Amino acid sequence: xxxxxxxxxxxxxxxxxxxxxxxxxxxxxxxxxxxxxxxxxxxxxxxxxxxxxxxxxxxxxxxxxxxxxxxxxxxxxxxxxxxxxxxxxxxxxxxxxxxxxxxxxxxxxxxxxxxxxxxxxxxxxxxxxxxxxxxxxxxxxxxxxxxxxxxxxxxxxxxxxxxxxxxxxxxxxxxxxxxxxxxxxxxxxxxxxxxxxxxxxxxxxxxxxxxxxxxxxxxxxxxxxxxxxxxxxxxxxxxxxxxxxxxxxxxxxxxxxxxxxxxxxxxxxxxxxxxxxxxxxxxxxxxxxxxxxxxxxxxxxxxx
Amino acid sequence: xxxxxxxxxxxxxxxxxxxxxxxxxxxxxxxxxxxxxxxxxxxxxxxxxxxxxxxxxxxxxxxxxxxxxxxxxxxxxxxxxxxxxxxxxxxxxxxxxxxxxxxxxxxxxxxxxxxxxxxxxxxxxxxxxxxxxxxxxxxxxxxxxxxxxxxxxxxxxxxxxxxxxxxxxxxxxxxxxxxxxxxxxxxxxxxxxxxxxxxxxxxxxxxxxxxxxxxxxxxxxxxxxxxxxxxxxxxxxxxxxxxxxxxxxxxxxxxxxxxxxxxxxxxxxxxxxxxxxxxxxxxxxxxxxxxxxxxxxxxxxxxx
Numbered sequence: 001x002x003x004x005x006x007x008x009x010x011x012x013x014x015x016x017x018x019x020x021x022x023x024x025x026x027x028x029x030x031x032x033x034x035x036x037x038x039x040x041x042x043x044x045x046x047x048x049x050x051x052x053x054x055x056x057x058x059x060x061x062x063x064x065x066x067x068x069x070x071x072x073x074x075x076x077x078x079x080x081x082x083x084x085x086x087x088x089x090x091x092x093x094x095x096x097x098x099x100x101x102x103x104x105x106x107x108x109x110x111x112x113x114x115x116x117x118x119x120x121x122x123x124x125x126x127x128x129x130x131x132x133x134x135x136x137x138x139x140x141x142x143x144x145x146x147x148x149x150x151x152x153x154x155x156x157x158x159x160x161x162x163x164x165x166x167x168x169x170x171x172x173x174x175x176x177x178x179x180x181x182x183x184x185x186x187x188x189x190x191x192x193x194x195x196x197x198x199x200x201x202x203x204x205x206x207x208x209x210x211x212x213x214x215x216x217x218x219x220x221x222x223x224x225x226x227x228x229x230x231x232x233x234x235x236x237x238x239x240x241x242x243x244x245x246x247x248x249x250x251x252x253x254x255x256x257x258x259x260x261x262x263x264x265x266x267x268x269x270x271x272x273x274x275x276x277x278x279x280x281x282x283x284x285x286x287x288x289x290x291x292x293x294x295x296x297x298x299x300x301x302x303x304x
Numbered sequence: 305x306x307x308x309x310x311x312x313x314x315x316x317x318x319x320x321x322x323x324x325x326x327x328x329x330x331x332x333x334x335x336x337x338x339x340x341x342x343x344x345x346x347x348x349x350x351x352x353x354x355x356x357x358x359x360x361x362x363x364x365x366x367x368x369x370x371x372x373x374x375x376x377x378x379x380x381x382x383x384x385x386x387x388x389x390x391x392x393x394x395x396x397x398x399x400x401x402x403x404x405x406x407x408x409x410x411x412x413x414x415x416x417x418x419x420x421x422x423x424x425x426x427x428x429x430x431x432x433x434x435x436x437x438x439x440x441x442x443x444x445x446x447x448x449x450x451x452x453x454x455x456x457x458x459x460x461x462x463x464x465x466x467x468x469x470x471x472x473x474x475x476x477x478x479x480x481x482x483x484x485x486x487x488x489x490x491x492x493x494x495x496x497x498x499x500x501x502x503x504x505x506x507x508x509x510x511x512x513x514x515x516x517x518x519x520x521x522x523x524x525x526x527x528x529x530x531x532x533x534x535x536x537x538x539x540x541x542x543x544x545x546x547x548x549x550x551x552x553x554x555x556x557x558x559x560x561x562x563x564x565x566x567x568x569x570x571x572x573x574x575x576x577x578x579x580x581x582x583x584x585x586x587x588x589x590x591x592x593x594x595x596x597x598x599x600x601x602x603x604x605x606x607x608x
Contacts (some may be wrong), residue, residue, distance in 0.1 A: 032462035033470040039463065043365035087423060111396035112473060115419065116466050117390060119426065123461035126430050132452035145450055150434035157427035158336035158344065161418050166337040167417060 005200050008294040012054060015067070017055045018043075022071045023078065026135045032120070039109045039117035040124075042259055044082045047243050050063075051272050051295075052077045052195065056202035058291045062282075065206020072132035073201040076125035077194060083121040085207065086114050088165060122213075124154070143206040151204070155197035164190025171256050180261050184225065192224035199292075215281045222278035223296050229271040230300045232257035236264060238303065271300045312598040316358060319371070321359045324349075327382065329460045330432065330439045336424070343413045343421035344428075348386045351404050355531075355599075356499065360506035362595045363520050368588075369510020374484045376436035377452055377505040381498060382428035384460050390418050391571060392469065429456070438515040448508040455508070459501035468494025475560050484565050488529065496528035502594075519585050520596075526582035529599050533575040534604045536561035540568060575604045 027041050051075035060070035089096040089104040090111065097107050106114035128135050129149045153159060167186040199216040208216075235250040236259050250257050258267040278296045282289040333347050357378035363372035393400040393408040394415065401411050410418035432439050433453045458464060471490040482500075503520040539554045540563050554561045562571040582600045586593040 030462055033467040033474075035474075036462055036467055036470050062603035083423075090416075090419060092410075092419060106396075112394075113470075115396060116469060117393060118423075119387075120462035122423065122426060123466065124458055126453060126457035127461055127463075130450050130457060137439040146434050149430060149453060153427055153430035153434060157431055158334050158340055159431075162424040162427065163340055164338040165420060166340050166417070170337075170339075185469055237474055 005291045006294050008291070008298055011291055011294070012050075013056055015054045016050045018067070019050055019057065019071070019078075020072055022135055023075050023198065025259050026075055029134060035109070035113060036116060036120055039105055039113050040121055042108060043086050043105045043117060044079065046102055048078070048082070050078065052081055052198040055195065055198040055220065057291070058295070059199035059202030059208070060206035062216065062285045062292065063201075063203045063206050063208030063212045064288070065208070069206040070135055070202040071136040072128055072134075073205050074198075075135050075151065076128045076152060077198050077201070079121040079125040079128070080152070080161075081194065082163070083118040083125075084156075086118040086121070089115060093165075093169070103199070114233060121278050122156075135226075137273055144207070148201045148204050151197050151201055152194075155193035160189055160193035161191075164188070164193070181256065185260060187225060187228040188221075191228060192221060193225035195227070196220040212285075215284060218281040219278045219292060219296070222274045222281070223299055225272035226271045226278065226296070229258045229267055230302070231273065232259055233264065233267055233271065234303070242273065275300055310594045310598050312595070312602055315595055316354075316596070318329070318429070319358045319361055320354045322371070323354055323361065323378055323382075326410060326439055330379055331559050333438060334428065339413070339417060340420060340424055343409055343417050344425055345425070347409045347421060348383065348389050348425065350406055352382070352386070354382065356385055356502040358464050359499065359502040359524065359599070360509075362501035362511070362599070364504030364510035366520060366589045366592050366596065367507045367510050367512030367516045368592070369507075369512070372440055373510040374439075374506040375440040376432055377456065377509050378502075380432045380456060381502050381505070383425040383429040383432070384456070384465075385498065386427075387422040388460075388465060388469070390422040390425070394418060397469075397473070414580065426460075448511070452505045452508050455501050455505055456498075459497035464493055464497035465495075468492070468497070487560055487562065487565060491529060491532040492525075495532060496525060499528035500524040516589075519588060522585040523582045523600070525595060526578045526585070527603055530575050530578035530582065531601070531603050533562045533571055534606065536563055537568065537571055537575065538607070539563075579604055 007072055023044065026046070027037070048183065056070045056074040056077060057067035058080065060067050074218055081128060086097060086105045088094050088277060090106055096104050102108075105117055109117070109206070126149065129152065132281070156162070167182070168190055169181065171186060196217050199220040200213050203213045203216050235257065236248060251260065257296070258270065262270060275296045279293050282292055285292075310601065325363065327348065331341070331348070334341055334344070360374045360378040360381060361371035364371050389403060390409045392398050393403060394410055400408050402408060406412075408418070409421055424583070428455065433449065436449070459468070471486070472494055475486065475490060500521050503524040504517050507517045507520050536554065539561065540552065543550055555564065566574060579600045583597050586596055589596075
């Protein structure tokens with residue numbers, strides 16, 4: 001429990017359980033080739049942190065909405081996040097055999113099935129956004145479904161996440177692009193855009209006004225970057241037994257990271273500054289933003 | 305020119321030119337990694353027939369709308385069609401080096417870029433559907449954007465095109481699934497669903513009523529299947545110089561086709577029956593459906 005009396009781990013567990021329940025029901029509704037559905041289910045239930053859905057639901061509560069209002073965008077965003085992991089793991093991309101200690105989708109099924117399971121998750125996300133009743137009876141605010149779809153598709157597409165992945169691949173090839181602006185821009189696109197879309201669409205789904213959406217967006221922009229900085233620091237200093245991968249693997253791979261560019265201490269300070277800015281953006285929400293404040297702090301204090 | 309005085313080739317050229325103009329402008333608006341945009345542009349301008357966009361625009365005209373009303377769904381659908389071709393061509397899928405006589409996306413760029421270009425085209429389609437002004441000032445009918453997004457995402461996703469591709473892959477593996485129902489169901493999902501979505505969303509975008517949408521949908525269901533039957537017949541009887549591939553390649557690959565199951569004559573009769581049913585569905589549209597009638601006939605009379 002934190003000093004505000006807020007129990008983050010209980011909060012996260014509650015939200016995850018509720019989210020997972022809706023997600024499970026939504027996946028069972030899909031009428032498709034059984035092998036395809038198995039691959040979709042395998043990857044989306046492989047034990048992620050559900051950070052994006054929790055942020056989406058918490059943002060809905062911040063603007064006086066119910067978290068159920070945000071279930072459809074939360075599910076859609078987690079489907080898109082999962083598709084991006086499946087495709088990133090492919091042999092032609094990062095060529096990873098394991099994710100969260102389990103075989104990656106193309107290892108468990110086949111490469112073709114993994115490509116198609118990713119495609120199916122991405123496309124089905126938009127079916128859910130345009131038919132939120134598929135997931136949750138307490139459906140979206142009727143004013144905003146098109147804005148929600150627009151926000152999510154722009155964040156996930158060539159102007160967001162997909163270009164971030166291209167930048168990440170090119171960073172490994174071009175050692176001359178090792179500068180801070182490139183690193184920040186890559187993370188902003190690869191992960192930041194969808195983290196911003198998570199809180200924005202949660203607030204929009206619950207009927208939040210434009211000013212609230214902008215403040216939450218600024219919060220998300222800062223914690224998204226802080227998350228990446230913290231990841232890089234953990235890779236240098238973390239406990240391999242807790243993280244599930246070797247410390248120092250980034251340096252061994254000559255990967256561009258915040259510590260490799262700024263040094264460890266300046267990276268820590270940068271992460272703290274980002275979290276501080278994120279928390280500042282929440283001032284107008286009072287106690288309703290306690291969960292988001294605790295999440296911001298957790299992001300740089302976690303050990304994996 | 306046909307006996308109705310309708311000049312199909314001129315009509316198709318006019319529509320294709322208008323469509324390509326909007327598509328080109330839309331692609332130029334994308335602000336993304338240059339390599340990614342090049343791969344997207346390369347594949348979508350590789351010289352397709354633009355059958356789906358033309359059907360979408362023709363359906364809008366059928367319900368007394370302007371074809372410009374249908375530009376956003378037409379562009380989105382062609383982007384989704386192109387993504388599906390890029391991913392189908394990948395080494396893990398059909399492993400094709402050439403498409404329409406040009407190197408496939410993964411041959412021209414890289415496998416990783418091809419995966420991402422497909423992902424980007426699929427996602428950007430939904431950005432266009434939720435921001436039709438990106439493509440064409442004369443935007444969608446304000447009543448229907450969510451129905452259009454729902455229709456396209458369901459047709460393209462796990463309950464449509466993606467499952468069709470899984471069925472196609474499994475058909476090559478399981479020789480015991482060689483029956484007519486399987487073949488029809490595979491084509492209905494792999495190509496039929498998106499052809500149906502093309503005319504339905506064209507009509508919806510132009511403000512068509514539910515009865516018109518249903519009639520156009522029935523037309524599209526029948527011509528979609530006729531197109532596949534005609535393809536299979538062409539593969540047996542076509543002129544390799546015109547088709548750009550060897551005749552008899554399906555039989556050589558022991559591929560399940562309409563002629564292999566029904567025989568050539570019964571396949572021809574089946575294709576004629578489908579086109580006849582398609583034309584019957586258009587009765588209430590009078591002269592406004594001349595283009596769709598001519599397209600239906602063209603589908604089984606074409607030589608490639």
